[in-house]
Amino acid sequence: MRDGAPQTIYRKDYQVPDFLVDDVHLSFDIHPGQTRVKSRLQLRRQGAADAALKLDGIGLELESLAIDGEPLTDDAFQVVDEQLIVFKVPDTFELSVEVVIQPEANTSLEGLYKSRTMYCTQCEAEGFRKITYFPDRPDVLAVYTVEVIADQQQCPVLLSNGNLLETKTLADGRHRAVWHDPYPKPSYLFALVAGDLALVEDSYTTVSGREVALRIWVEEKDRHYCDHAMASLKHSMRWDEEVYGLEYDLDLFNIVAVDDFNMGAMENKSLNIFNTSCVLAAPDITTDMGYQRVEAIVAHEYFHNYSGNRVTCRDWFQLSLKEGFTVFRDAEFSADMNSRGVKRVEDVTFLRTHQFAEDAGPMAHPVRPDSFIEISNFYTLTVYEKGAEVVRMLHTLLGADAFHQGATLYFSRHDGQAATCDDFVTAMEDASGRDLTQFRRWYEQAGTPRITVSGKYDSEQQRYSLSIHQENPDSAGQTNKPPLLIPIAVGLIVDGQPLPLSEDNSTQVLELTEREQTFTFDNVPAEPVPSLLRGFSAPVRVMNEPGETELLTLMRGDDDDFVRWDSAQTLLAQLIESEAASIDEDLLDACRAVLNSPDMDAAMKAHTLRLPSEDYLADRAALKGLVDVHRIHHARNRVKAMLAAALAPEWKAAFDDNVVNGPYQPKGAQIGQRALRHLALDYLCSGDAEAVSLASKLYFDADNLTDRLSGARLVVNLGTQAERETLLAHFHDQWSSQNLVMNQWLSLQATRPAEDCVEAVRVLREHPVFDWRNPNKLRSLIGAFAAGNTIAFHRADGAGYALLAETVAHIQADNPQIAARMLSPLTRWRRYAQGQKLMRNELERIANLDNLSRDVFEVVSRSLAEV
Numbered sequence: 110m111r112d113g114a115p116q117t118i119y120r121k122d123y124q125v126p127d128f129l130v131d132d133v134h135l136s137f138d139i140h141p142g143q144t145r146v147k148s149r150l151q152l153r154r155q156g157a158a159d160a161a162l163k164l165d166g167i168g169l170e171l172e173s174l175a176i177d178g179e180p181l182t183d184d185a186f187q188v189v190d191e192q193l194i195v196f197k198v199p200d201t202f203e204l205s206v207e208v209v210i211q212p213e214a215n216t217s218l219e220g221l222y223k224s225r226t227m228y229c230t231q232c233e234a235e236g237f238r239k240i241t242y243f244p245d246r247p248d249v250l251a252v253y254t255v256e257v258i259a260d261q262q263q264c265p266v267l268l269s270n271g272n273l274l275e276t277k278t279l280a281d282g283r284h285r286a287v288w289h290d291p292y293p294k295p296s297y298l299f300a301l302v303a304g305d306l307a308l309v310e311d312s313y314t315t316v317s318g319r320e321v322a323l324r325i326w327v328e329e330k331d332r333h334y335c336d337h338a339m340a341s342l343k344h345s346m347r348w349d350e351e352v353y354g355l356e357y358d359l360d361l362f363n364i365v366a367v368d369d370f371n372m373g374a375m376e377n378k379s380l381n382i383f384n385t386s387c388v389l390a391a392p393d394i395t396t397d398m399g400y401q402r403v404e405a406i407v408a409h410e411y412f413h414n415y416s417g418n419r420v421t422c423r424d425w426f427q428l429s430l431k432e433g434f435t436v437f438r439d440a441e442f443s444a445d446m447n448s449r450g451v452k453r454v455e456d457v458t459f460l461r462t463h464q465f466a467e468d469a470g471p472m473a474h475p476v477r478p479d480s481f482i483e484i485s486n487f488y489t490l491t492v493y494e495k496g497a498e499v500v501r502m503l504h505t506l507l508g509a510d511a512f513h514q515g516a517t518l519y520f521s522r523h524d525g526q527a528a529t530c531d532d533f534v535t536a537m538e539d540a541s542g543r544d545l546t547q548f549r550r551w552y553e554q555a556g557t558p559r560i561t562v563s564g565k566y567d568s569e570q571q572r573y574s575l576s577i578h579q580e581n582p583d584s585a586g587q588t589n590k591p592p593l594l595i596p597i598a599v600g601l602i603v604d605g606q607p608l609p610l611s612e613d614n615s616t617q618v619l620e621l622t623e624r625e626q627t628f629t630f631d632n633v634p635a636e637p638v639p640s641l642l643r644g645f646s647a648p649v650r651v652m653n654e655p656g657e658t659e660l661l662t663l664m665r666g667d668d669d670d671f672v673r674w675d676s677a678q679t680l681l682a683q684l685i686e687s688e689a690a691s692i693d694e695d696l697l698d699a700c701r702a703v704l705n706s707p708d709m710d711a712a713m714k715a716h717t718l719r720l721p722s723e724d725y726l727a728d729r730a731a732l733k734g735l736v737d738v739h740r741i742h743h744a745r746n747r748v749k750a751m752l753a754a755a756l757a758p759e760w761k762a763a764f765d766d767n768v769v770n771g772p773y774q775p776k777g778a779q780i781g782q783r784a785l786r787h788l789a790l791d792y793l794c795s796g797d798a799e800a801v802s803l804a805s806k807l808y809f810d811a812d813n814l815t816d817r818l819s820g821a822r823l824v825v826n827l828g829t830q831a832e833r834e835t836l837l838a839h840f841h842d843q844w845s846s847q848n849l850v851m852n853q854w855l856s857l858q859a860t861r862p863a864e865d866c867v868e869a870v871r872v873l874r875e876h877p878v879f880d881w882r883n884p885n886k887l888r889s890l891i892g893a894f895a896a897g898n899t900i901a902f903h904r905a906d907g908a909g910y911a912l913l914a915e916t917v918a919h920i921q922a923d924n925p926q927i928a929a930r931m932l933s934p935l936t937r938w939r940r941y942a943q944g945q946k947l948m949r950n951e952l953e954r955i956a957n958l959d960n961l962s963r964d965v966f967e968v969v970s971r972s973l974a975e976v
Contacts, residue, residue, distance in 0.1 A: 127156030227304025433496020450670030753796025
């Protein structure tokens with residue numbers, strides 16, 4: 110481990126800033142190789158009278174420094190430890206700073222950097238300090254005026270936050286634009302774009318009748334791929350007006366698509382910057398899932414205009430205040446735009462497969478963390494997805510009306526402020542009249558709570574009793590955790606039918622507040638099968654699963670989409686884990702019933718009958734002991750082959766009956782048909798090698814990327830080497846000019862479940878399609894390999910681990926954010942039955958690197974820490 114460990118920052122040590130900034134004037138003079146940044150800050154003291162001014166800054170070449178127009182002498186300030194310290198300053202003053210930066214050399218993709226044809230910024234969480242000296246923290250909000258000067262031919266488009274005040278042509282072929290944002294914002298929401306971009310423009314009329322100009326800026330080659338994103342933006346604006354009463358507050362909304370971007374997108378006030386993969390969409394370059402992702406992310410970033418921008422977070426420990434709330438909002442939007450049941454199943458699948466594993470690993474932390482070394486490491490599934498589930502539980506407990514009243518109160522009470530998670534819950538308390546003191550523990554406790562359930566039926570009294578016990582296992586720094594307030598939505602299935610528990614509902618929400626409680630239901634005519642966690646009402650594990658008979662009853666007769674799906678998945682998981690020689694006929698009949706159900710849409714059928722993923726099975730196995738990934742892989746494939754053979758006529762019928770007629774549309778019915786058809790083909794290919802020819806035909810006949818990738822994946826995974834090479838060569842030749850499609854080409858090869866895939870990925874790292882600097886390429890090749898190819902990654906000789914470690918070592922100095930995030934598969938080394946020592950060795954090798962970044966240091970040190 111390197112000497113001189115970075116400083117740990119603790120939430121308990123929060124202090125208000127000594128100085129506030131009311132007004133910021135920035136001037137960017139962009140030239141190839143260097144950019145000159147001048148800033149004028151209007152500051153005022155709110156801390157101690159003798160407090161020095163401390164400003165954050167990284168990699169800045171300081172040219173000049175002045176207070177109220179008077180240059181400072183060298184003894185009046187000091188630059189040390191990524192800070193500029195000015196020793197004595199007045200209580201109110203103007204600070205002028207001039208620095209030089211080099212965006213072209215900025216490989217971290219934080220601050221101001223160059224991506225292909227444009228200069229752009231990414232300032233969340235702490236990127237603004239790479240632009241100029243500033244109190245770079247979210248509780249310092251200021252009004253910004255920004256001047257951008259650049260060569261008019263190279264950078265004809267000059268953008269920043271807010272409203273365009275002025276444009277002017279200058280001498281020597283340069284030009285100037287001045288932007289002003291009237292809403293105070295923290296520095297992390299600052300944005301700038303300068304480049305050669307094409308415009309796609311539309312407009313939106315708000316509920317009050319204001320006309321808002323909507324503009325999407327892309328490279329010229331991508332101009333025709335923006336229609337879906339534009340439609341999604343307008344749907345989002347309408348939805349936020351109708352559901353939350355929130356109207357857009359400026360007359361202009363810009364989106365810019367950037368190819369080199371560490372994140373999915375960024376909600377900078379009125380100038381959202383997106384990864385190209387999250388804004389461009391067309392049938393030949395985007396899958397059905399990709400279309401839905403674009404819609405969701407456009408909505409997410411737009412919704413941040415209030416839940417994140419107008420009301421921001423006081424400090425980075427409160428990150429879930431904006432992210433968890435906004436993920437909940439975008440999930441509800443997607444549910445309203447598409448299928449609510451399918452959306453809930455997709456979200457729960459992701460949460461239980463990935464966030465539960467994070468909760469069980471070395472990076473486990475509460476939704477509101479207590480400490481961090483590098484905040485970029487806490488843009489996690491816990492903060493986002495579990496944070497959204499915490500908000501959803503509030504919605505469940507309070508009801509929709511009280512929840513929305515609480516949200517309205519929160520927005521009005523804290524408009525223009527930097528708030529906390531406690532402020533959000535307090536608004537919910539005040540609007541609903543409920544005491545949510547115990548509920549706040551969800552923000553404090555790490556880990557996934559566990560519940561055990563037992564039922565007892567009294568036939569004489571026609572009374573059913575449900576006893577529920579809760580516990581939250583110990584985690585780092587947290588033991589003997591007090592009980593949570595857990596909303597458990599339940600139903601009762603009697604004689605195969607849901608029992609009404611109220612006049613118009615078969616669901617009742619139980620509030621579990623003690624370690625163990627018993628709830629009673631009267632007027633239950635026969636012994637019921639309990640339907641638990643309806644709608645997945647809380648992010649918990651149910652430790653004592655029902656038996657096969659009960660699960661089949663729920664799978665066949667429950668009226669809750671989640672429970673019906675979850676029961677099928679549990680039955681299939683149990684079948685895989687049992688390594689049984691045959692499949693029970695009752696389960697086969699239940700699968701046939703799903704395929705033939707007139708009441709279940711095709712997408713839900715596909716979700717219900719798709720085998721649980723290897724990651725989810727590994728998470729289940731980790732609860733009982735060490736994980737044998739090879740055993741899981743082979744057991745799952747064996748069950749797939751058994752289901753393929755037993756239901757071969759049904760799979761063939763599903764494949765033939767779900768051909769989509771007419772032009773491609775990324776909408777509900779068609780998406781479901783394609784999903785079910787592709788699942789059926791997957792089973793057919795697993796049971797009959799000759800069926801791979803159907804997959805090849807699907808690929809070559811496809812008129813959209815969804816069909817094309819489904820056929821290609823089956824040929825690559827199950828076809829002969831000659832078939833695989835022919836298809837991959839054709840794919841490359843057809844789509845080599847499309848970056849987003851080539852990312853899929855890389856992932857296809859990286860996830861082929863064979864041990865020699867390690868060598869194939871090594872070769873692909875040298876392919877012209879791959880780019881070490883581009884995060885999308887890294888995620889598509891190395892990320893997909895490490896996270897989605899258990900057989901190759903966990904190869905017995907450790908070559909898969911070494912490949913990931915080499916990659917992290919190669920990029921960690923240039924792009925520490927991406928390097929740290931890619932490490933995740935190695936961090937869980939303790940849970941595996943094989944390879945523990947080899948994985949630990951690779952982590953130790955990374956730990957001993959010279960100039961190890963803070964991001965990677967934190968992940969590695971926590972992974973290697975004694976349990």
